[in-house]
Amino acid sequence: EVDSGGRLRVAAFGPGDDTVTRVSALMDERVGGAYMPRLRSPIHFDSVRFLASNHIGLTKDPLFANDVLYTLLERPRDADATATNP
Structure with a gap:
């Protein structure tokens, strides 16, 4: 206000x-x-995570970094999504 x-x-x-x-x-x-x-x-979410850290603290959290890297680089994807977006 x-x-x-x-x-x-x-x-x-x-x-x-x-x-x-x-x-x-x-x-x-x-x-x-x-x-x-x-x-x-x-927004179509296929997963949501709630984390017990403040906004800036997430960037310093090694567990968060591991989860993000796994999600972006290693997590298996849908067969349909992989076929159109390798």
């Missing part, structure tokens, strides 16, 4: 890593509506 002096102030807090909220990271479209049990997002 913007106060009467034109300064920004925090209007609300939400779950996240103190930089990006969970809702924003997932682009969760359920916000403000009736409860739905499954994620609604225009």
Whole structure:
């Protein structure tokens, strides 16, 4: 929110890593509506990981680095995806 002096102030807090909220990271479209049990997002996720570290701390976490490298370089891919994007 913007106060009467034109300064920004925090209007609300939400779950996240103190930089990006969970809702924003997932682009969760359920916000403000009736409860739905499954994620609604225009992004197709084949997996989601929630990590117990702050935004910058992730870059220093060796477990996170291992997971990212495995996901990008070694994880088996769909036969369809591999055929079109080797």
